[in-house]
Every structure is written in structure tokens, then in C-alpha cells.
Amino acid sequence: QVHLVESGGGLVQPGGSLRLSCAASGSIFSLNVMGWSRQAPGKQRELVARIDSGGSTNYADFALGRFTISRDNAKNTVYLQINSLKPEDTAVYYCNADATLRDRWYSRGDYWGQGTQVTVSS
Secondary structure, eight states, X not given: OEEEEEEOOEEEOTTOOEEEEEEEEESEEEXXXXXXXXXXXXXXXXXXXXXXXXXXXXXXXXXXXXXXEEEEGGGTEEEEEEOSOOGGGOEEEEEEEEEEESSTTOOEEEEEOOOEEEEEOO
């Protein structure tokens, strides 16, 4: 299994910045695509950005320009830098990882963290 733990959320004023982190642990052979999604109150979860093991990235249209996803493969960690935060960025931010396990079958699965709350308010 793979355990993902997000951190870095909190209360921030409009215009501020946050850097979210998500550390993966467990019986990991490799982490393939990792990503961040968010879910605002009363809304469906939506993809923010994702990054593959080679560093190639994809962003949702709303995330272009203010969000930057990155990863440190040596630390099994993915980051999300968010700048110029807006009240509409308020949401629970979740990371996920497409992981191959270090087991006899090299099982592959999609794993999710518990989320970290980001609140943008003055």
C-alpha cells in the first residue's frame, strides 16, 4: 500500500501564496503520475495539475499561471505552489499518485491522501 500525507494548507489572505506538499510512503517501487485535485464546498472534485515521473506537467485551465506543480523523486514528494490566491481557491486540496508497488506482482494502483484545507479570506 501507499500512504500519502498532504501538508501546507491553512488560512491565507487574498493575494498570498502557499506551497502544498504531499509525501508518499509505503511499499513503493515507483511513483508514476502524481497530481493535485481540489474540492470546494458544494462542488465536485476537480483536477488542478499532474506531473509524470519525467517532470512533464498538465494543468487545468484555471490553474495556468498561478499554480505550479513539481516533484522530488528522491523524496517521493509532490508540491503545489499557489500564488495570487483568490477566495475561489478555497477548497480541500488532495494529492494522488499512480504507484507501482514493491510486491511480487508489481501491482499498480491509484492512491489518494486525506486532503489539506486551503482557505483564502481576509
